[in-house]
Amino acid sequence: MPGLHQQLGSESQNKATIPIVNTTAFVEISKSFTLGLEFNNSDPGNFDEEEPELPAMPQVLIECSDH
Numbered sequence: 001m002p003g004l005h006q007q008l009g010s011e012s013q014n015k016a017t018i019p020i021v022n023t024t025a026f027v028e029i030s031k032s033f034t035l036g037l038e039f040n041n042s043d044p045g046n047f048d049e050e051e052p053e054l055p056a057m058p059q060v061l062i063e064c065s066d067h
Contacts, residue, residue, distance in 0.1 A: 005040075024059070032063040 005020040026036040036059035 026059075026061070034061040035059070036061065 001022045006017045024038040
């Protein structure tokens, strides 16, 4: 999923908006339970970070009912 990222705050040197790409993988464990892992990939050179980062966010999807 493509999108945009902007770092805000008084300590931020560069407040430019940069492109970001989110990649997510899901595994369906059962009909009502799915696990996922999302990675956010952007160019850290556009912000104040010195080291590249690849944040990973776990996701859990639970279907509570058929509706």
